[in-house]
Amino acid sequence: MAAKLKKGDKVVVLAGKDKGKTGEITSVDPKAGKAIVDGVNVAIRHVRQSQTSQGGRTPKALPIDLSNLAIVDANGKATRVGFRMEDDKKVRFAKTTGDVI
Numbered sequence: 607m608a609a610k611l612k613k614g615d616k617v618v619v620l621a622g623k624d625k626g627k628t629g630e631i632t633s634v635d636p637k638a639g640k641a642i643v644d645g646v647n648v649a650i651r652h653v654r655q656s657q658t659s660q661g662g663r664t665p666k667a668l669p670i671d672l673s674n675l676a677i678v679d680a681n682g683k684a685t686r687v688g689f690r691m692e693d694d695k696k697v698r699f700a701k702t703t704g705d706v707i
Contacts, residue, residue: 609634610677610687610698611641615707617675618684619646624670628678632667640669679703 611617611631618628629643647670655661676684679700686701698707 609636611672611675616678617641617643618678619643619670619674620676620684621674622647622670631675634672635669638669639672641672641675642667642669643675646670677707680705 611634613631613634615631616628617631619625624646627646629645632642632644634641644667647668648665649668650663651666653659653661653664677687677700679685679702681703683702685703687698687707688701689696690699691697692706699705700707
């Protein structure tokens with residue numbers, strides 16, 4: 607099945623503690639159905655000091671379920687993603703505006 611959300615897409619969070627926040631997808635795990643979005647679902651991780659790094663409390667973005675994300679269209683609103691054929695090529699498009707993503 608083709609991926610509706612890919613790395614680099616601008617998305618908005620639909621549910622959870624970060625509802626309404628927007629960010630860019632940095633990585634996607636299609637097998638688990640999760641994605642990491644920068645600035646969303648951030649937790650503090652404690653890192654031990656080593657010879658190379660300082661250590662301390664580091665913010666880390668944790669994975670969020672793909673069902674809780676929606677792509678942002680040209681108008682800045684959340685939209686669903688559809689697929690269609692254009693010139694013998696499968697493309698993604700925004701359901702609200704019809705624009706190719």
